[in-house]
Amino acid sequence: MLDRFAVLHSWLSLLPPFTKTSVLEIIILSYFIYICLLWIKNTRAWQLLKGILVIFTFTAFAVIFRLSTIVWLIERISTAAIIAAVVIFQPELRKALEQLGSRDFFAKIFPEQISTDNSQNTVEEIVTACFEMAKKKTGALIVLEQKQSLREIEDTGIRINGIVSAALLINIFEKNTPLHDGAVVIAHNIVTAATCYLPLSEAEISKAYGTRHRAALGISESTDAVTVVVSEETGGISVTLQGRLIRIPDRETLRSYLPDNRKEKKGAQRPFLGLSFLRRRGEKR
Known part of the structure; x- marks a missing residue:
């Protein structure tokens, strides 16, 4: 010893x-x-x-x-x-x-800490905005940050730092306005930036989809972000995540794909069972 x-x-x-x-x-x-x-x-x-x-x-x-x-x-x-x-x-x-x-x-x-208590309200505002823009065939590209930071994407656009609301999103993507071109980034229930540039995917997709869909696929291939696309030509709504493009038929389906509703609940044994069914449903349409 x-x-x-x-x-x-x-x-x-x-x-x-x-x-x-x-x-x-x-x-x-x-x-x-x-x-x-x-x-x-x-x-x-x-x-x-x-x-x-x-x-x-x-x-x-x-x-x-x-x-x-x-x-x-x-x-x-x-x-x-x-x-x-x-x-x-x-x-x-x-x-x-x-x-x-x-x-x-x-x-x-040392960024300012932002409360995430109103995440469900954020989801409802996004859903409302997307379907209102879809009626008028207003093109939109909304990127929702998850675990992986989107700071580089935010730096390519114009800082907004506004609370998420349907009215704000609709105004941003209104045609012939200064901020309508490009993507909006949402992080911690805040619209952090607009007119952001996204990397374009090189994957082969249907010719029915435009540049917005290719950009949404590109960001989903390089990050864990969930992106919502509203087509300017057809008014159709799509979601991209993990390199997949999924068509959205109704409000409930869109809610199921947004980050707040995709979080694992305590005590749930198979939290993504319903989500996988909705994915298959969306892809068949």
Whole structure:
């Protein structure tokens, strides 16, 4: 037992002395780690980072099992891989540096907490707005944020930060108005931005669908967002999520796809059974 304490004491003696300066350094390092994690969360860097983690896992596997040929190849391409990573992350790194020099940097780090108690009211306002616009064949594109941040999408448009209401959404998408072109982003029961640009999907879809539907599919392929589309040509309503385009026949079906109604309820054994039936119903139409 004494030998173990001696070994432990010898290890501790190798550490630098713990002083007030050490506490300050720990705080500064913790802050910068937090900033890096926040940056990764709010950009597409997280998707790229997962790919890098897969490569590191494969490298560790090759080293542990002594796959000499693979290790030799990894060593040769490691320098080029570092340069490639910098090139891949270039837009995100540039944006991070721009934010670092902006005046509202701390406001973005510590955003104002917004209540989510009125989420059911938000759903009803969206449903009402969509069916009112469908009657008049007013095109609309509404993106609802879920777990994955849509900060990059919001930055492409004009900030609104208004409480969700049917009247506000209808006014935004009214034809020949400054904000009607592009997508509206809704997060935490707030219309955060309008005229936002969405990535277009490259998937093959029916020619009956237009650019709005392709944009809605594009955002559903790269994020977990739920997007509602109102067709300007037909007045039809569709929803996209997880790379799928689903036609919506009535109000109840639309409610079932909006995020507030898709949350898992406590004690429910199969919470998405009804949802899967509605998906099949929507796709057949």
